[in-house]
Amino acid sequence: MSDKATHPADTPLYPIREVSRLTGVNSVTLRAWERRYGLIRPQRTPKGHRLYAREDIDRIERILQWLNRGVPVSQVRDLLEQPDSVEAPPPAAGDWESQRRQLIAAVEAFDQPRLEALFNQALALYPVATCIEELWQPVVRELEEGWDDHLGAVLQRRTLEAFLRTRIGTRLYHANQVARGPMLLIVSLPDDPGPLWVLLVALAASDQGYRVQLFDTPLPFTELPLAVERFHASALLLVSGQAEKADLVRRQLPRLAEQLAVPLALCGPVARIREAELDPTRVEVLGDDLPQAMARLQPLTQDA
Known part of the structure; x- marks a missing residue:
C-alpha cells in the first residue's frame, strides 16, 4: 500500500x-x-x-x-x-517481555508516572484483548506469585489496585454510555485479596461491547439474585484470584446457579483451579485466560 x-x-x-x-x-x-x-x-x-x-x-x-x-x-x-x-x-522478536519487565519495575518502584505512561501506551497501540493477554495477565500473575509477606508487598498491591480502579473505572463509565450489548453483573468472590482480576475481567467484557455493572468487593450471596434483577443483568460473573473455600465452590455456587434465571459464570484463577469440581453443575466455568473467557461467554448471552 x-x-x-x-x-x-x-x-x-x-x-x-x-x-x-x-x-x-x-x-x-x-x-x-x-x-x-x-x-x-x-x-x-x-x-x-x-x-x-x-x-x-x-x-x-x-x-x-x-x-x-x-x-x-x-x-x-x-x-x-x-x-x-x-x-x-x-x-522472541516481540516486545511484550520488555513491556512486562518495565511494568513490573514501575509497580515495585511505586513509579506512578511510568505506570501511567506504560498503561496508556499499550492501550493506544494494541487492542484491549491483546494488552490483557500479553501484558496485564502475565504481569498480575507474576506479581501475585511474588507478593508473599515481604515488606512492601501489600503497599505494592494496593497501589496497583488503586491505579487500575481509577483508569479502568473511567473507561467503563464512558464505554457504558455508548455500549448496546447485554448487561453483565461482575462481582468479586469473598476470598479474593483485591480487585486486580475483577477489574481485568470488567475491562475485557467492556471491550466486547457488554455493559458492565462492577462490584470490586464481594456482595452477600443472598443479595446476588436481587442484584441481577435490579440491574437487569443477562449474566452474573463471579471472579477471584484465589481457590476460594471448598464449601463455597461445591455447595453455594451450584445452589446460586439454580436460583438464577440467567447464567452464572466463574472467571479468573478460581475457574482454572476449581474447574473439575464444577463440571456437573450449572455453573459456567470460563477459565482464567480472559480473552478466551469472553469468547466462551458470548454464546451464553447472545439471546439476551
Whole structure:
C-alpha cells in the first residue's frame, strides 16, 4: 500500500466509529497506527474527518493478525508489504517481555508516572484483548506469585489496585454510555485479596461491547439474585484470584446457579483451579485466560 491512499470515487467509505465497530480496534489506536507508524492512510473529508475504504479495513484485520502472532507494532508495516506467504518472526522478536519487565519495575518502584505512561501506551497501540493477554495477565500473575509477606508487598498491591480502579473505572463509565450489548453483573468472590482480576475481567467484557455493572468487593450471596434483577443483568460473573473455600465452590455456587434465571459464570484463577469440581453443575466455568473467557461467554448471552 502506498503512503497516500487513493480509491475510486464510487468506493464505499466508512467513518472511524464504524471502522472501530467492525474491527474491534478503538479509534485512539487507529489514529496511533496512522500517525506514529503509517500503517493505514484513510482519506479525509474537507473538514478533516477520516474515511476508510474496504481495503483499509482489510489491512486493519491483517495488522491484527500480525499483532496476535506476537509481532511488535513497529515491525508490522514492513510485513504488510510482503507476500502473504511470509511467516511471522518468532515470538522472541516481540516486545511484550520488555513491556512486562518495565511494568513490573514501575509497580515495585511505586513509579506512578511510568505506570501511567506504560498503561496508556499499550492501550493506544494494541487492542484491549491483546494488552490483557500479553501484558496485564502475565504481569498480575507474576506479581501475585511474588507478593508473599515481604515488606512492601501489600503497599505494592494496593497501589496497583488503586491505579487500575481509577483508569479502568473511567473507561467503563464512558464505554457504558455508548455500549448496546447485554448487561453483565461482575462481582468479586469473598476470598479474593483485591480487585486486580475483577477489574481485568470488567475491562475485557467492556471491550466486547457488554455493559458492565462492577462490584470490586464481594456482595452477600443472598443479595446476588436481587442484584441481577435490579440491574437487569443477562449474566452474573463471579471472579477471584484465589481457590476460594471448598464449601463455597461445591455447595453455594451450584445452589446460586439454580436460583438464577440467567447464567452464572466463574472467571479468573478460581475457574482454572476449581474447574473439575464444577463440571456437573450449572455453573459456567470460563477459565482464567480472559480473552478466551469472553469468547466462551458470548454464546451464553447472545439471546439476551
